[in-house]
Amino acid sequence: MRTMASLALDALALRAGARPSGRELFADLSLTVVATDRWVVLGPNGAGKSSLLAAMAGLFAAARGVVTLGGTPPASWRGVDLALQRAWCPQFWHDPFPASVAQTLMLARRRDAWWSDDGALDAEAQVVAQRLDLRALLDQDVRALSGGERQRVAVATAVLQDAPLLLLDEPASHLDPAHQRLLVELLLGHAQAQGAVVVSLHDLNLAWDLASHAVLIDGRGGVVAGPREAVMTPARLSLAFGVTIDQVEVCGLQRFWMGPLRPTAP
Numbered sequence: 001m002r003t004m005a006s007l008a009l010d011a012l013a014l015r016a017g018a019r020p021s022g023r024e025l026f027a028d029l030s031l032t033v034v035a036t037d038r039w040v041v042l043g044p045n046g047a048g049k050s051s052l053l054a055a056m057a058g059l060f061a062a063a064r065g066v067v068t069l070g071g072t073p074p075a076s077w078r079g080v081d082l083a084l085q086r087a088w089c090p091q092f093w094h095d096p097f098p099a100s101v102a103q104t105l106m107l108a109r110r111r112d113a114w115w116s117d118d119g120a121l122d123a124e125a126q127v128v129a130q131r132l133d134l135r136a137l138l139d140q141d142v143r144a145l146s147g148g149e150r151q152r153v154a155v156a157t158a159v160l161q162d163a164p165l166l167l168l169d170e171p172a173s174h175l176d177p178a179h180q181r182l183l184v185e186l187l188l189g190h191a192q193a194q195g196a197v198v199v200s201l202h203d204l205n206l207a208w209d210l211a212s213h214a215v216l217i218d219g220r221g222g223v224v225a226g227p228r229e230a231v232m233t234p235a236r237l238s239l240a241f242g243v244t245i246d247q248v249e250v251c252g253l254q255r256f257w258m259g260p261l262r263p264t265a266p
Helices: 049-056 079-085 101-109 121-130 148-158 176-191 204-210 233-241
Strands: 007-015 026-031 036-044 064-069 084-089 165-170 194-198 213-217 223-227 241-252 253-259
Touching: 007 049, 026 049, 026 213, 026 223, 036 049, 036 176, 049 084, 049 165, 049 194, 049 213, 079 084, 079 223, 084 148, 101 148, 121 148, 121 176, 148 165, 148 176, 165 176, 176 194, 176 204, 194 204, 194 233, 194 253, 204 253, 213 233, 233 241
Parallel strands: 036 194, 036 213, 084 165, 165 194
Antiparallel strands: 007 026, 007 064, 213 223, 241 253
């Protein structure tokens, strides 16, 4: 894996749609992502999680503040160099033409070379396909896959870009529990190998198991970032999501329990 350039946000503010007239999603967010970090981005629908991931990737304009990768704004990087440093996996994708799972995976591996389809996965692609349970799907057309199967292909494609920084928007949204665990293990391994991950999630227990750090956007313009234990507290989560949330120990693991809706002001 390439040496990772640190990702830094300095007093970042974002507006909905990256428009000056858009609703302010949050302001004054500062943080630094370095090798081995595992950041989760949490918040209610519409809070700005996807916008933040896109801003980190250099694809969403800031209202104020700056995003830098290795001390330089992503817009100042050559596209090929930026792709070698960060891989961005959006929440939605479109497959305009037929391609097998194997061909899709190898496009990520051969993106900087003349394409030839010999039908063979290289060693790294075989490992990732195995770790995400894709081996039985390699000959399938990506357009015929279920949502969860296609989600795993998208994650595999991002990982196979071989960039040290992974920016993944809702990568577990269509996954069943077994494949959610495979995803967490894959991302933990990526960070342990001197990479870093920033992932938006809705499942608090999955987020807790993955995270070293967290960003919590409350959907009302507020945001907090820091170590997992400082951000993912029952009080902060309850306030952000508008439900009673408590943390309990189950079989030696910390789990979150969701209660009834919290009353809101009329």
